[in-house]
Amino acid sequence: MSINTALLSGVSGLKANSSALASVSDNIQNANTVGYKRVRNDFTAMLIEQSHVSSYNAGGVRATQSAEIADQGSIQASSTSTHLAVSGDGMFVTRLKSDDATASDQYYFTRAGQFSPDEDGFLQNTAGYYLYGWPADESGAPDTVGSTNLGSLEPVQVTGIDGIAEATSNMSISANLDASEAVSTAATTYDLATNPGVSMASGAVTPDFQTTVQIYDSLGGTRTVAMSFLKSPTANEWFAEIHAVPASAMQATGLPDGLLASGTVAFTSDGQLDMANTTLPTSLSIGASDTPVTAPAVGWAASEGLSAQTINFDFAGANTTGGITQYESASELSKSSVDGVAFGVLAQIEVDDDGNVNALFTNGLSRPIYKLPLASFANPSGLITEAGGAYSASIDAGSVILAAANQNGSGLINSYSLEGSTVDLAEEFTNLIVVQRAYSASSKIITTADEMLNELIQLKR
Structure with a gap:
């Protein structure tokens, strides 16, 4: 009977608009929720095939809801370095457990990037999801474009990171040696090849000029290296020694008195360094203690x-800036520089656009500790919505594809940022009015059908 189907159609309208009201309400309530994706309502007519007769049977309506996961929210600034936002299609890979997770614990995907360390230093967002990434090593993270191996990921931990130092590997010096320096008596008999104990390093020979430079060892400690110069009887030539201070820092089985290197420094007639005739080594290898x-x-x-x-x-060379020169002016050091840094402790954590989680130390050095992957799906709308702004994989979504940030269209990762909700309040309040009116109209269908049925029943008194 058509009146009965109209009654049932009105009921389906109440159900459909009730469901739509629930999703609109969620959208409004989450207008300020980080990474929230607006839920869209789709109404589908449940039409029943009609025969060519005068009676029409109502089919009603059905409402389905789907999160618009592919929509990009606005990127908002944050003051926290571990607050992360994605510009692009990718999502962060997370789990509800950190280092105690097992193979049976599910992976979740989210854009809610308000991560901060928990009591054990693992990055966790406000919904309780732990961030996962590839552990970094000296060679960097492997090429993972197109990978589906979630098992290679580890929870990102940003505390308990050892300090770091960097040994000196390069040293430069700018100095002048006085061309008018008189040749000393010691210089006439100076010969390390036959008498290595009589040296400037040992103190047996007084240098005409000496300067010291601070370098860094492999443990970040400072070491003093002295450079001593003695004018040679040969014109435009100086004897040179490089030695450690104190000498006890060096192995006793090596050269005596902490001597590291020795040779001559030659100059051209116009005071420039003559590298072709200089025998002082330009590179020094120091063996390990063991x-x-x-x-x-x-x-x-x-x-x-x-x-x-x-x-x-x-030491530079002829016609170059700086280096060692020989002019008729007082011997003096004008500049020295070394690389390497002293030991430093962890200062903060930062994430770059490529997803590298970098530990920054108080000595200015940085070191990557993790690389964050971004997960993408062929059909993100097919993902299953979970609590806390997360999603889980499904057959409809397709297989997960892992890629490093800024690769394969995965998107960029913005540090000190959060992705805003995609909810438009003006649109949602409009939808709220439409749903309310549609619900009221459906109720009128029911009351009207009820009155008509009542009239039918009253035919028999």
Whole structure:
């Protein structure tokens, strides 16, 4: 009977608009929720096939809801370095457990990037989801474009990171040696090849000019290196020694008195360094403390506990800026510089556009500790909506594809940022009015059908 189907159609309208009201309400309530994706209502007519007769049977309506996961929310600034937002299609990979997760614990995907360390230093967002990434090593994260191997990921932990130091590997010096310096008596008999103990390093010979430079060892400690110069009887030539202060820092089985290197420094007639006739080495290798050496090799003393180290010297050359020169002016050091840094502790964590989680140290060094993947799906609308702004995989969504940020169209990761909700309040309040009116209209269908049925029943008194 058509009146009965109209009654049932009105009921379906009440159900459909009630469901739509619930999703609109959620949208409004989450207008300020980080990473929230607006839920869209789709109404579908449940038409029943009609025969060519005068009676029409109502089919009603059905409402379905789907989150508009692919929509991009606005990127908003944050003052927290571990607050992250994605510009693009990718999503963060998370789980509800950190280091205690097992193979049976599910993976979830989210755009809610308000991550901060928990009591154990694992990054967790406000909904309780832990961020996962690839652990970094010296070679960097592997090429993962197109990978589906979620098992290679680990929870991102940003505390308990060891400090870091960097040994000196390059040293430069700018100095002038006085061309008018008189040749000393010691210079006439100076010969390290036959008498290595009579040296400037030992103090047996007084240098005409000496300067010291601070370098860094493999443990971030500072070491003093002295450079001593003695004018040679040969014109435009100086004897030179490089030695450690104190000498006890070096292995006793190496060169005596902490001597690291020796040779001559030659100059052209116009005071420029003559590298072709200079024999002082421009590179110095210092062996590790646990590796005994014999002269002429040198090594750190066993008590120092240091790694091997190579230092390259830059003395410049003719017609270059800086370096060592010989002019008729007082011998003096004008500038020296070394690389390497002293030991530093963790200062803060930052994430770059490529998803590298970098540990920044108080000495200015940085080190990548993780690389964040972004997950994407062929049909993101097919994902299953979970609590806390997260989604889980489904057959409809397709297989998960992992890619590093800024690769394969995965998107960029913005640090100090959060993605805003995609809800438009003006649109939602309009939908609220429409749903309310449609609900009222459906109720009128029911009351009207009820009155008509009542009239039918009253035919028989």
